[in-house]
Ligand code: IMP
């Protein structure tokens with residue numbers, strides 16, 4: 001049995017959901033370890049569309065158990081909506097869906113604070129999804145957060161809520177006892193939290209123990225990353241990042257497993273680049289190629305509906321992602337979106353001042369001010385959506401994949417050319433194919 005981490009190698013929205021979908025039947029458990037309702041994927045099953053924010057899409061595979069780990073921040077109201085939607089659609093969650101009792105909770109005042117901050121005219125806008133994810137992690141790190149377990153003790157909850165809320169309201173209530181309007185607000189929150197807690201109770205457990213026991217008993221786990229490497233709080237383009245560890249290392253802390261229990265890491269890259277929200281994006285194309293990528297790739301945010309910024313594949317950022325995640329192999333998704341371009345470009349380095357930079361820079365001023373150095377690659381006219389083997393791809397498409405593979409120094413074991421499972425081409429003799437056999 002293999003335990004594998006699947007992560008995004010760019011700025012999120014790499015098509016991880018589709019790869020997870022393909023891999024899930026080979027695993028016993030799918031666990032999510034970071035982020036919160038800022039993530040969103042839409043999964044289609046027949047005529048039905050499932051919009052999932054917290055719950056791994058593995059839930060749609062009946063034999064698989066799903067876990068929301070301690071590293072995730074949970075919006076109880078939004079999660080209950082997801083649960084309601086799934087059960088309404090006939091998906092049974094009983095004894096196969098678990099929420100960590102250590103996961104932190106997103107409170108409505110966090111969302112209000114984040115919205116105010118994003119809308120204020122300070123020039124510090126991040127372009128967040130406004131789901132309260134950043135404030136929930138801020139509360140966690142400043143040790144004023146509320147964990148799922150805290151919802152079950154009214155005394156603890158009332159005492160902690162006051163501090164949690166005060167963190168975002170100038171701190172005036174910190175240490176003091178809430179009174180007047182503030183007291184009423186806390187009372188409202190206590191009661192809302194209590195009712196959410198009751199509804200979530202059947203799913204809440206010590207997932208660290210559960211997962212540890214299952215792994216020891218031989219279960220295989222797919223660790224489902226959210227967002228992407230360039231949005232990681234430590235390794236991304238800070239401060240234009242999300243507030244969690246979206247790289248492979250987050251799987252250990254976010255689900256309470258040891259690095260020794262992980263057998264491999266697979267990265268997911270889109271065949272071009274997209275980004276939502278603010279922040280540097282060296283290969284962004286604001287003109288015709290960008291528009292074309294957006295329209296062909298339906299590049300609009302699933303959570304916020306915002307048009308995604310689109311651009312050429314950035315091999316500098318991708319090689320960095322492959323390295324820091326120790327990717328054993330990668331998937332290249334949405335290759336079919338590139339069908340019909342006369343010529344494609346791949347960024348191989350950045351130029352800044354007089355120098356050529358080949359390693360992803362840590363300096364935000366370089367990242368926002370550099371000019372990409374591109375290699376041009378011939379496009380292809382053929383439709384790739386019917387290709388079912390690597391050999392069936394048009395010559396230039398195969399060259400495009402191989403060029404990326406060489407530049408990022410990581411094998412591409414899966415190429416995806418369409419939204420259906422048949423549109424995923426797995427390289428027959430590869431690390432990925434070996435894992436999949438191993439996980440049977
Ligand atoms: P937050 O995670 O809502 O705080 O947003 C911080 C940054 O991460 C913004 O640029 C968001 O657009 C981006 N972001 C967060 N989640 C996702 C995602 O699932 N896909 C793509 N971008 C995301």
Ligand code: MG
Nearest residue numbers: 013040041302
């Ligand atoms: Mg998404």
